Amino acid sequence: MRDKKSRVSIHSSRPLRISVYSLLLALACIFINPLSALACGGLFSADNYTEQGAERLIFAVNAGQVTLYEQIHYTGSPKDFAWVLPVPAIPKVDTASISLFQELDQQTAPRFFQNASPSCESGTSGAPAPASVGAVNVYSSGAVGPYNYSVISSNNPQALTLWLTGHNYKIPVASQAEMRPYIAAHMFFLAMRLQGNAGVQDMLPVKITYATSQSAITIPLRMATPMGKENLGVLVWIFAKSRYIPQNYQSLQLNYDLLSNDLYSPSSYPNLVSEAVNKVDGHGFVTEYAQPTSNLNANGTELTALEKSYSYLTRMYTSIAPAQINLDPSFVASSGLPNIEPAHEVANPASSQPLSCPISPLLVGGIVAGGVLVIVLGGILFVVNRRKNTRAS
Secondary structure: OHHHHHHHHHHHHHHHHHHHHHHHHHHHHHHHHHHHHHHHOOOEEOOOOOOOOOEEEEEEEEOOEEEEEEEOOOOOOHHHOOEEEEEOOOOEEEEOOHHHHHHHHHHHOOEEEEOOOOOOOOOOOOOOOOEEEOOEEEEEEEEEOOEEEEEEEOOOHHHHHHHHHHOOOOOOHHHHHHOHHHHHOOOEEEEEEEOOOOOHHHOOOEEEEEEOOOOOEEOOHHHHHHHOOOOEEEEEEEEEOOOEEEOOOEEEOOOHHHHHHHOOOOOHHHHHHHHHHHOOOOOEEEEEEEEEHHHOOOOOHHHHHHHHHOOEEEEEEEEEOHHHOOOOOEEEEOOOOOOEOOEEEEOOHHHHOHHHOOOOHHHHHHHHHHHHHHHHHHHHHHHHHHHHHHHHO
């Protein structure tokens, strides 16, 4: 009889024992695993890094025609503002909204994370006859948005400079020298100033459409050389039928794992780009985004129009020291290249070197609490088993 009761007691205590062991195992997982993941790194999301002082340009490319959207950054006196842009043909001038650049930047800017485990005619044919002013030809002039503008050309650098200064364009001497290569190439100049009652807060991006016979897109970057001592950031979007790549600059491949230890610093990514660009003497661009436009989530009217008119979007960025700006970058279409996502996985130093992970006080507390609970539950199990054995005897 005693043996039967003993067998019944042992049999009935087995489910209890299994349940308690299962509870102990579950508690061990709860107290140790998630806290360990928290201490050694979880899912991190970095802000989008876009240098505030960067040149921002959007190109929309059609056969024989290019539309350029450019966001102008200026912080001086409104009366001192002067913007002169070389263009290959007489342009149509308009303005665009700032929201176009904001929306486009939000959707295409690079993002970084760490894993929890460890048909227009080319040329200038049909252009209006210029109104000659001495040695300077004035092709058109007018007002758009907050700006007054003129389209001029000349084969005489001194005459062009005198015309600009005579019309209240304060052109630095260094910039005057940078204009000479464009004058020699028989390019036109779009000169813009703020209207008399307009302030810096009224400035809008400029939209310029011009005819071209060239397949490459060129940015007249040398004009910006004397503008400052800091690196010049250049951010370029190109809407077209296919992906675009640098033609006379190198396409740079970055090692994003170098951001691991400084992922949240706003200067971390621009510094990484600057270092890579500096190694190629300033002649390099990083392709940050290359996707079909169907992947965009356009909400604004202007971006929606671009998304519907073009099938592909490429975003490229560089950061160049002024002394290295000696070559105008150009870009050409290239088919057969893979798409580039804006999100990049950065190696987690904690997962590659788990022993070096700092021990969080939260983790220590969790382990201690878990240990105490294991001891208490173990004591309860011991008492229950002892009572069962006493009754059986």
